[in-house]
Amino acid sequence: MKSDKTNKKIIHLLSFTLMLVLGLIVAIPLYYLLVTTFKTPLEAAVSPLSLPKSLSFGAYTAAFQKMEYPRAFMNTFIITFFSVIGVILCSSMGGYVLNRKGDSKTAKFIFIMILSGIMFPYQMSVLGLYKVIQGLNLMNTLTAVAFINIAVNIPFATFMFRSFISTIPGELEEAAKIDGAGFYRVFWVITFPLMKPVIATVAILNSLTIWNDFMGPLYFIQSRPKNVILQEVYRNVGQFSTDWTSMFPMMVLGVLPLLVFYLLMQKYIIGGVMNGALKG
Amino acid sequence: MLWGTILFIKSPFSNPERNDKVKNKISINSPYILMMVPLLAIYLVFYIIPLLYTAIYSFTDWSNYSSVTSFTGLNNYQKIFSDYTLFIGIKNSLIYAVVNVLMQNVIALPVAVILNSKLRFRNGFRALFFSPAVLSTLVVGFLWSYILTSSDYGLLNKMIGVFGIEPVNWLGNPKTALAAIILTQVWQWFGWAMVIYLANLQSISEDLYEASMIDGCSRWKQFLYITIPQLAPAIKINLVTGMISGLKVFDIVVSLTKGGPGYSTETILTLMFSKFSEGNYGYAASFGIVFLIVSILLAGVLLRLFKVWEDRLN
Numbered sequence: 001m002k003s004d005k006t007n008k009k010i011i012h013l014l015s016f017t018l019m020l021v022l023g024l025i026v027a028i029p030l031y032y033l034l035v036t037t038f039k040t041p042l043e044a045a046v047s048p049l050s051l052p053k054s055l056s057f058g059a060y061t062a063a064f065q066k067m068e069y070p071r072a073f074m075n076t077f078i079i080t081f082f083s084v085i086g087v088i089l090c091s092s093m094g095g096y097v098l099n100r101k102g103d104s105k106t107a108k109f110i111f112i113m114i115l116s117g118i119m120f121p122y123q124m125s126v127l128g129l130y131k132v133i134q135g136l137n138l139m140n141t142l143t144a145v146a147f148i149n150i151a152v153n154i155p156f157a158t159f160m161f162r163s164f165i166s167t168i169p170g171e172l173e174e175a176a177k178i179d180g181a182g183f184y185r186v187f188w189v190i191t192f193p194l195m196k197p198v199i200a201t202v203a204i205l206n207s208l209t210i211w212n213d214f215m216g217p218l219y220f221i222q223s224r225p226k227n228v229i230l231q232e233v234y235r236n237v238g239q240f241s242t243d244w245t246s247m248f249p250m251m252v253l254g255v256l257p258l259l260v261f262y263l264l265m266q267k268y269i270i271g272g273v274m275n276g277a278l279k280g
Numbered sequence: 281m282l283w284g285t286i287l288f289i290k291s292p293f294s295n296p297e298r299n300d301k302v303k304n305k306i307s308i309n310s311p312y313i314l315m316m317v318p319l320l321a322i323y324l325v326f327y328i329i330p331l332l333y334t335a336i337y338s339f340t341d342w343s344n345y346s347s348v349t350s351f352t353g354l355n356n357y358q359k360i361f362s363d364y365t366l367f368i369g370i371k372n373s374l375i376y377a378v379v380n381v382l383m384q385n386v387i388a389l390p391v392a393v394i395l396n397s398k399l400r401f402r403n404g405f406r407a408l409f410f411s412p413a414v415l416s417t418l419v420v421g422f423l424w425s426y427i428l429t430s431s432d433y434g435l436l437n438k439m440i441g442v443f444g445i446e447p448v449n450w451l452g453n454p455k456t457a458l459a460a461i462i463l464t465q466v467w468q469w470f471g472w473a474m475v476i477y478l479a480n481l482q483s484i485s486e487d488l489y490e491a492s493m494i495d496g497c498s499r500w501k502q503f504l505y506i507t508i509p510q511l512a513p514a515i516k517i518n519l520v521t522g523m524i525s526g527l528k529v530f531d532i533v534v535s536l537t538k539g540g541p542g543y544s545t546e547t548i549l550t551l552m553f554s555k556f557s558e559g560n561y562g563y564a565a566s567f568g569i570v571f572l573i574v575s576i577l578l579a580g581v582l583l584r585l586f587k588v589w590e591d592r593l594n
Contacts, residue, residue: 022405026412100312127338255414
């Protein structure tokens, strides 16, 4: 009995040490990213991991201006906001129909067609997409990127909504109809609010992927006033420069919005990933 | 704000009662059809039609250099298969997809099991391990390019220098460049896989473990014969989604190696982008179609493998 207890203690200690080592491996690059923003190239080269000698935000101000940050932030925000709303509206309505009319052949066909979008990434058809965007006269607009994001993220979201809606009893809707509510009213007033958990999951997961999407803007947004944050990072960072530490504030500004989002909503974000996986 | 938008969008549909009566006379299903319209319209215009277009244009000489586009038959495909960079691209994308996913999961699964037990600071560890996943892959690539650089200030070389190891040109050597790409992505994404395992672990019934304790099972046997089979759903999700997104590897290559040194870290999508930037659109389209075929094959193999495994479990 006693040996069992010591055994457990050893396993516990071993596990804890292992996590600590892994924690350091994860944390050191993040720490390095942060402290280097306050250092000169010389200071960073001599003592890369020490705390900065002085906390001056001058480098941040310069990066902020060089990236035209407020403008880039707004562009990214507009794309993400409207894409997420679009995904939720399209997929909730679509998932609802595909669930409630799930037995019909058309619904089955549409569902399979949409599922193929999960399996086969849109990146393969980016050239055809280029032609479509040109044809619609949407080249170099935020609208184009938003629509693409909606289409790319619809399949998984529809899948989530469709399976969640089976947990909402149809009787509820019937009852409302008997009380005289019309079809759309029943959906928006009764069914939609009940889908809050999936709406939250879809919103969180899509905000992360859409905010961090680089390839869409890279192909479809050319002019600088419409560039998103990542394009500004791409434009400025990575070029050869002796003043290499000045790149670090730009990188931090590049990831800051989602990092803040994560710090505030950590429980919900991790919960969203869990829900997304379990249902998916 | 969300609700405001919904109410606003609702209004064009308004006067639902009268609408419904009229619709009922035409067909019972029509309101359902109307609700499908936004999804179908966007999906068709921005996913299905581009796919068809890509297939069609892969048989043409569509480019920036001439204003006329004409069908050239299989020309692009002949060119693509005599272009050795394509095979480098396919090979790198596949190596990346497979090795990255395996390493991520080999780390994530045990970590999830440990963090599912009563360990001190386990919530802190979970939050920390997941945090790189919210960062942009592009920025992570740039960050690691400074850490791995062979310049005097390269952090990793400085750190291994403490142990007396000679500096290594991680990104400049074709042999280590792809490995470096994979390691940064394992660093960034194992926490995501870990969270999915945690979700699955929480759904395993305690009874299974208690019953096996009575039967005198060791912890190791419990892990092998209870935990792993019970984790089958999470393993499947992680491997399939990881492989599919692995084939799409692009951002990290752009920021970490730009495909170099030479062509040693080019992937299907970075090659496609360089053909696109050169203005050879038709040729780039044929890369897209090859990419489609590779991903169908990979998905097919994976699903077949899982079917065999699941049949054996039952």
